[in-house]
Amino acid sequence: RPPPISRPDSDFEAQLGVQFVEGREGILITELNELFEKVGFPRRDPDRLRVALENTYHIIWVRAARQSRLxxxxxxxxxxxSDGVLSATVWDVAVNPGWQRSGLGRALMERLTKKxxxxxxxxxxxxxEPQVVGLYEKLGYVRDPDGIRGMAFQRRKKEKASLLTRA
Incomplete structure (x- = not known):
């Protein structure tokens, strides 16, 4: 069962002047990279990020809706x-630091999990990240009871540089 949606979209629009958007249409890659940098994520190659978004199962994002410079x-x-039937993995949850602690992170995760x-x-x-584990637990996510840790295979820096120069 998904976590209930604790605040409707209309509350966020009325109180914060923001809208939730599903899908990648309207996302500017440069703007998304700027958001990632603001939260401490690495800047990504724009072409690779574009392909990643095209191959993503589901995207939800928040935009400022009021008429202003934002x-x-x-x-x-x-x-x-996701493979669409057995499992999905959540990635790149990010909220602009100026908007954190407003409920947007929770709202994004509620809506994504529900979908x-x-x-x-x-x-x-x-x-x-350790500082947000509590939020995910409140949404029904659990730590692996066997203490299994996620692992990743990553190319060494030399290999990455070699691949970039060949492209």
Whole structure:
């Protein structure tokens, strides 16, 4: 069962002047990279990030809706990759530091999790920074009871540089 949506979209629009948007249409890659940098994520190659978004199962993001210099700007983002039937993994949950502690991170995760559960995906995983584990636990995510840790295989810097020069 997905976590309930604790605040409707209309509350966020009325109180904060923001809108939730599903899908990648309207996302400016440069703006998304700026958001990632603001939250401490590495800047990504724009072409590779574009392909990553095209291959993402579901995207939800938040934009400023009021008429101001911030209008339509990305202020929050989350996405999930999935095979569509067995499992999904949540990635890149980010909220602009100036908008943190406003409920947007929770709202993004509630909506993303709800979509995945409604699609019948039984297992949803994520990797969390220690300071946000509590939020995910409140949303129904649990730490692995066996203490299993996520692992990743990453190319060495020399290999990455070699691949970039060949491209």
């Amino acid at each position: 209008a339509r700007q990305i202020i929050g983002f989350a996405r999930a990759t 995945l559960v409604e699609d019948g995906i039984p297992t949803i995983t994520l990797y969390a």
